Amino acid sequence: MFFDAFGTDAFLLLTAFLLFSGIFAAKFSNRWGVPSLILFIIVGMFVGSDGLGIVYFDNASLAQVIGVFALVIILFEGGLHTKWATVRSVALPSVSLATLGVLLTSSLIGFSAYLIFDLTLLEGMLLGAIVGSTDAAAVFATLKERNIKAKMGATLEAESGTNDPMAVFLTLSFIELITIQDQSIWMLIPTFFLQMGLGLIMGILIGRLASFSINRIKLGSSALYPILSVAFALVTYGVTAFIGGSGFLAVYIAALVIGNRELTYRYSIFQFNEGFAWMAQIIMFIILGLLVFPEQLFSSKVILDGLILSVLLILVARPIAVFLSLIKMNYSFKEKLFISWAGLRGAVPIVLATFPIVEGLENSQTIFNIVFFIVLTSALVQGSTISWVAKKLKLVGPKKDVPHHSIELISMGKVAAEMIQFQTNEESAVVGKKLRDLSLPNHSNVNAIIRDNQIITPYGETKIQAGDFLYILVETKYKELLTKELEKKVKMSSTI
Known part of the structure; x- marks a missing residue:
């Protein structure tokens, strides 16, 4: 053989x-x-x-x-x-x-x-x-x-x-x-x-x-x-x-x-x-x-x-x-x-x-x-x-959109910070809001937005749309608070 x-x-x-x-x-x-x-x-x-x-x-x-x-x-x-x-x-x-x-x-x-x-x-x-x-x-x-x-x-x-x-x-x-x-x-x-x-x-x-x-x-x-x-x-x-x-x-x-x-x-x-x-x-x-x-x-x-x-x-x-x-x-x-x-x-x-x-x-x-x-x-x-x-059986959830992009991160173990990725959908309370109006925790910052496989440089007037991938740099101790804020749904938007 x-x-x-x-x-x-x-x-x-x-x-x-x-x-x-x-x-x-x-x-x-x-x-x-x-x-x-x-x-x-x-x-x-x-x-x-x-x-x-x-x-x-x-x-x-x-x-x-x-x-x-x-x-x-x-x-x-x-x-x-x-x-x-x-x-x-x-x-x-x-x-x-x-x-x-x-x-x-x-x-x-x-x-x-x-x-x-x-x-x-x-x-x-x-x-x-x-x-x-x-x-x-x-x-x-x-x-x-x-x-x-x-x-x-x-x-x-x-x-x-x-x-x-x-x-x-x-x-x-x-x-x-x-x-x-x-x-x-x-x-x-x-x-x-x-x-x-x-x-x-x-x-x-x-x-x-x-x-x-x-x-x-x-x-x-x-x-x-x-x-x-x-x-x-x-x-x-x-x-x-x-x-x-x-x-x-x-x-x-x-x-x-x-x-x-x-x-x-x-x-x-x-x-x-x-x-x-x-x-x-x-x-x-x-x-x-x-x-x-x-x-x-x-x-x-x-x-x-x-x-x-x-x-x-x-x-x-x-x-x-x-x-x-x-x-x-x-x-x-x-x-x-x-x-x-x-x-x-x-x-x-x-x-x-x-x-x-x-x-x-x-x-x-x-x-x-x-x-x-x-x-x-x-x-x-x-x-x-x-x-x-x-x-x-009507058991379909929100569409999963796996991005064809990634952000390689330099290790930040010593400064206890990390970059997180969050994808918005139609139910996300942050959709439709401008970045300056978001109630994000202190020591967190939106560094990039990926929309339709294009990178957008964020600034205060940038409006978030459904399907956006947000890349946010946050100190580790505030990560849980940030995640909870991002995961709020539309029905809770009045509390933001």
């Missing part, structure tokens, strides 16, 4: 090709209405043994390691960008979905697999556990630029960020029940609470330690601070997993703590982790695409079995789990329908599907192929229609 013939040079060239392919796939995913993970997986399958034959890859253990590493980076980046004020309002329903919802989904799909296919009850429940959770990588990427109502987005992101531990626990538990004789499922219940408790505690402790360290340690270069944050993410997972806790939960909680504290070099840390998370997604999904053999995946049996379970998952198991998990939790019928439809499957089920292969379980390859097909179906059908479903 090409890779065998040219060795290191071929590896570097192939890596560049795959990264370029991933970047272009991400660029066109929104234009085509297809989730980027689908395109990343297709790239992997295209260059794999059943495609162009450039790379032969069947190392499930290596794919598992790469997948876990990438998921840590993706969860960490998602947690950094999650606002605690938003998550707090949906904490209880999200936790219910992440625990009871996953358990119900796994049970329904597992029992269905046992009844329909040639699997034992434990093998069927193992399959159900693998596909029981929604996927943080898929949900974060799909919702990032879609104008879904804040409550819906926060619920789905918090659920996907916290439900991986439940799926991991159930998957490992059923593998243990299959491989170890006389093992009782009831003995595993205390283990679950121990893992979740340790994950929560370690996430909070290491998150606080990381925030303190980033703000106090004086490094020789500002470029080292983002790397320090990634090191803390990996330490959080490693230490928590080593002592028997849920590493994934700990990483997400730690990132939530870090992201909601004042940080030196905050802009650099966030930008670096966002780029790193994109690279992790590209590499992970391409590797997972390489791991599957399309000739096996698209056999008539896998397609039929996968379609049956996909329909049951999307239209039966997930809705039942959502409606039961959100009883008496102030969600309307339409909101529950949307949450049911937006339960995307992605990298986590595929990574978990490598565990039975690594353990050498009977029917492990069959389970892997069915899970892979379910993920493709979920991402293609649900992921590409989320915006349409939200619109039909």
Whole structure:
């Protein structure tokens, strides 16, 4: 093969090709209405043994390691960008979905697999556990630029960020029940609470330690601070997993703590982790695409079995789990329908599907192929229609306009000041006002306005319009006050 013939040079060239392919796939995913993970997986399958034959890859253990590493980076980046004020309002329903919802989904799909296919009850429940959770990588990427109502987005992101531990626990538990004789499922219940408790505690402790360290340690270069944050993410997972806790939960909680504290070099840390998370997604999904053999995946049996379970998952198991998990939790019928439809499957089920292969379980390859097909179906059908479903259910929020510009900031850690970006919309109370009439806190100043991708030099008579991006320099201690003032809506304008 090409890779065998040219060795290191071929590896570097192939890596560049795959990264370029991933970047272009991400660029066109929104234009085509297809989730980027689908395109990343297709790239992997295209260059794999059943495609162009450039790379032969069947190392499930290596794919598992790469997948876990990438998921840590993706969860960490998602947690950094999650606002605690938003998550707090949906904490209880999200936790219910992440625990009871996953358990119900796994049970329904597992029992269905046992009844329909040639699997034992434990093998069927193992399959159900693998596909029981929604996927943080898929949900974060799909919702990032879609104008879904804040409550819906926060619920789905918090659920996907916290439900991986439940799926991991159930998957490992059923593998243990299959491989170890006389093992009782009831003995595993205390283990679950121990893992979740340790994950929560370690996430909070290491998150606080990381925030303190980033703000106090004086490094020789500002470029080292983002790397320090990634090191803390990996330490959080490693230490928590080593002592028997849920590493994934700990990483997400730690990132939530870090992201909601004042940080030196905050802009650099966030930008670096966002780029790193994109690279992790590209590499992970391409590797997972390489791991599957399309000739096996698209056999008539896998397609039929996968379609049956996909329909049951999307239209039966997930809705039942959502409606039961959100009883008496102030969600309307339409909101529950949307949450049911937006339960995307992605990298986590595929990574978990490598565990039975690594353990050498009977029917492990069959389970892997069915899970892979379910993920493709979920991402293609649900992921590409989320915006349409939200619109039909009238759950669309203000349009998200991601700017194609940025303002690079020199680190201002020593003077405790930072530049913040705020986008106005039709409901913003500041719209229509002149800059000199704004009631901004002292020690804050509008330095630039971006309007229709053009920069406007602000002065007192400049009138703010809907859709403007305001870049405001403010002392850190006044940041919260400034944010509250900017976020006031039209109905409150008389109090400004």
